Amino acid sequence: MSFDKIRDPRKIRHQIGDMECDYIYTAGVAGERFYIALRDEEKLLATRCEKCNITFMPPRLYCDNCFTELASFMEVPSKGVIESYTITYFDRDGQALPEPEILAFVKIDKTDGGLIHRIGEIKPESLKIGSKVTAVFEAKKERKGALTDIKYFKPA
Amino acid sequence: MTVAIIGIGCTSFNSVTAEVSFKEQMFEAAVKAYADAGVNAREDIGSFLTAAEDYWEGYSIFDEFVPDQLGAVLRSVCTIGGDGLLALANGTMQIETGLFDVVAIEAHSKASDMLTFDGILTHALDPVYNRAFNVHPYFIAGLEMQRYLHETKTTREQCAAVVVKNKRNAMDNPLAAFPADMTVDEVINSTMVSHPLTQRDISPLADGMIVIVLASEKKAKELSDHPIWIKGLGWCSDTPWLEARDWGAAGYTNLARDRAYKRADIKNPRKEFDFAEVDDYFSYKELQHLEALQLCEPGKAGKLAEAGEFNRDGAFPVNVSGGRLGAGNLLEGSALQSVLECVYQLRGHAGKRQIKNAKTALAQSWRGVPTASGCVAVLSNEN
């Protein structure tokens, strides 16, 4: 709407800039316990609110329903059910992946939550909502205390 | 409620706008809105609100980059970290407190300035649990869509019908960035992004700025020949945890809907609204949102969309503007694009796409993946 406008695209000027943003993200008390148990014991830890009958996976230090603090951690099975899945073709920068990735939300047994993870040892056409899957752990010396200490979930 | 929209102004929406800065674009939208409202920015407007998000803009503390181009230097200004409807809600409340008679709100997108949209979106994922895999964050939409199709027996074709409708609607919206005469097959056979979500199921990013002027009842009657009244408002956020969500439905809409409908005394939404502008960031989202807004029975939106029910000439027109899919994804600005269309229609200024005798309209927003936040507004040309 300006009185004058640039009409020659060759004259359009830009300043290229980047925001370099590096952070450390604190896993927190609950995240720390979860990842150490995963790395050292191949265990999934959850927290539970008895009052609301909710088991939190991943574990949290508070119940978001009644807003009270949760103090005790419990082990839950490292298996569950595919609640939804997708076959994804692009990486985080929007470039095509060399191989598509199968990701799912796995509802972990005996909890009200779950994990978003890869599904392996399966053909895409065999994927089904409701299928039972179980965690396959990375070799112990390769584990880093991260979500990838589980390699993927495979059909149970 | 006692607040009305008395002025609207915007730029056209475009895939790139390299020749103008975001400040110049915002200035254009503001000048148009203030002229439409018949107000002087420096004398009549008490407060200014912008809906913005630093990462979309590429500025730290973006709030500070707002005042000059809106006529808001040395005035009351604040930025809302949410979509445009949340700015509308907060502007309305500022007037209802009695602090101000006239408030200007703004929301926008300068998406073409972002060279790394995908990377920025990845940074919206939880770093401790959701960033382990090198996949595009639209995988979340793939998971949502798969679950929604599974639960409701909606088909990919029915989702594609939404894309076809909205892009066709955009052909009669001179502001729209992505009008097209597309077929269901073209949508379904487009590049697979995250099965079952294809490239054409996703709204393409566009640049555009929208400014809206709000006024108290007294001021609105004094200044405007066609005030559009804000009858009801609501907003809501579900848990941010992907691991704790309902993957098949848009749960964040429920409380926003209940609050807005209650305030506006809406008992039978399908009968009482003449049309709706709802969020369609992804094709299936329009269907989920129509169901959450109780504009059709749960699980039935896809069938109805396929049958033409939500077409411009259908029984209940939805996204006559073209929505995000047709007008362009304006990020936090799309929520105000919905309001803009409601105002055009309720004033009777929508030209070729005018819905006859439109009196009451619904605008609904969602902030896109990975968020679970959205707003609802009820608008009417009758006080």
Ligand SMILES: [Zn+2]
């Ligand atoms: Zn509780």
